[in-house]
Amino acid sequence: MRWLKKGFLFSVIALLLLSLTACNTGELQKVKVGEVTRSIFYAPQYVALEKGFFEDEGLSVDLQTIAGGDKTMTALLSDGIDIALVGSETSIYVTAQGTNDPIQNFAQLTQTDGTFLVAREKMENFSWEELKGSVFLGQRKGGMPQMAGEFVLKKHGIDPSKDLTLIQNIDFANISTAFASGTGDFVQLFEPTASVFEKEGKGYIVASFGTESGHLPYTSYMAKDSYLKEQDKTAQSFTNALKRAQDFVQEKSAAEVAEIIQPYFENIDVALIETVVERYKSQGSYATDPILDEEEWENLQAVMEEAGELPQRVEYEELVNTTFAKKAAK
Template sequence: MRTKLLYISGCLATLLIAGLAFYFFQQREPAGQIHLRVYESGHEMANLPHYIAASLGYFSDENLAVSLFNAKDDPAAEDLQKAGVVILPPEKAWEKKMHAFAQMTHFEPGFLLAREPMSSFAWSSLKAKIVIGGDPDSTLETTFEAILKKEGLRPQTDVTIVQNLPAKLRLGAFLAGSGNFILLRDPQAQQLQLAEQGYVVASLTPAGNVPAQICAASPGFISRNSEALVRYTRAIARAQSWIAAQNPRDIAVAAASFYPYLDLDTLTAVIERHKENDLWAKTPAIDPKQFAALQEIMFKAGELAKPIPFARVVRPEIAAEALKSLASTKNQ
């Protein structure tokens, strides 16, 4: 009899635990919620629309559970073809045969930094100087070279550009005394300036409108997860509209948790600088003309043998559907 009672008690306890587990699981997992892994090639100011969408709950509004990872730190990112969404410069997406479906910025977010403050900078100041640049095929490097050419300076003739250093060694080389100038994106640029080891003298926006930071995924991932990507892009679109309408201080407050190493005043100053440069795109839709402009820059830099058809590497229907549904919601 005792054994039977123990057996019944055990069964009841098991059912109770299972019931509680099911209840809490249901509470944590809203019906229809989609999990989406997002990788960033670097933690950059260019990715601000993602951070704002997370901070203001736009992903939650879309019933998305979004996890953000640094692609350099997560072993699961070794095969980005299967991993999920990746936020990165377009040339890196092409290398990995990934398709772009949204843009974060419509300018190159990089800066030129000098060793000493320069009250009045002119591009002609670079003549006979050495600049620590980026990868030869990067938007950071090719937009810089495009500006030099506009200013009548010949890359590697009038201005020496160091391009053979691995990314992780460039800043160290500059701090050790190599070069007169360096190309960097934020927050690295701002951190160097805070340490009084480098000073921003120019942005690279004079190169013109280009989709310099994009969201991409493998063709297979896009086909299997189009609904999730539309939801994600809709959240990014809302964040871009919010950023365009807000002042730098309010944006900094919303994004502060993503930049724990920058105090609020510093973060506000950085965002203000980028707002003045109109860095962040107003819409996630990639403009074919801007896409062509980027390819022209890369072609003239000798980093693209021939133009890549827009339809081969861009999936515009994702952003189109996201913007259409947003417009429909506003009109209701």
């Protein structure tokens, strides 16, 4: 009889544990996140998802890829998503148009430009002067990649409107295809496309816009001011998970990070992902913490102003909320 009682007791305990597990799963707070593109540039985000850091913080993250900053911001404004991962310049554009519910940058993911200059031919001793007289296939006008690109060109004494033929009317998703089809002598590309082109002999990386443009709040998580006030615990949990992922990426090898995030890049060889992660790590593109500091904010506006795309200067405190990031950094 004693063994029957023990068996019954073990069964009760097992059922209780299953019940508690089910309850905990059911209590996860769902958060809808929209990323502006799928990129190895966002490696810490995928690490947080794959390693279960969000779940550890009680969150269930529903990640959507919404091509284009304007479309991502539209989804945020219309409550299609709760949090947007997009260039910080979009929050300035929204503010300039007028809003009763400001968009707040609350956690920074990347801190440099993530694009590379790709030439059609191999150039062993590249000089920026070689862009003069060329056809340059740039990014969308008004977007951070294009503005940072023009900033770097001017830094090297190249006037984009006079010294080369600048093409920037091609949709973001089709830029790489246009170059592969023969358009342009140079193109500004994100990873992993730049490395894929190099591997396939379609183009060759000759320079990094990230190392040339300085620190910027290039990609940040943002949400409506009302959401951050009403869902402050959710925002804090989200930022805590992000900080854990940022630490992981900084501390672990590019090879380990590549293995973890490969499910998000199924058609790309893990060795190539490792190359890209190492490239971004070596040039300091991944933010080491989620705090968007004032110097970065001012550099962003300087780049926008240089490109003639700054609708109005916006004070740091107006659109940057560091409350969650500072707590997470501790």
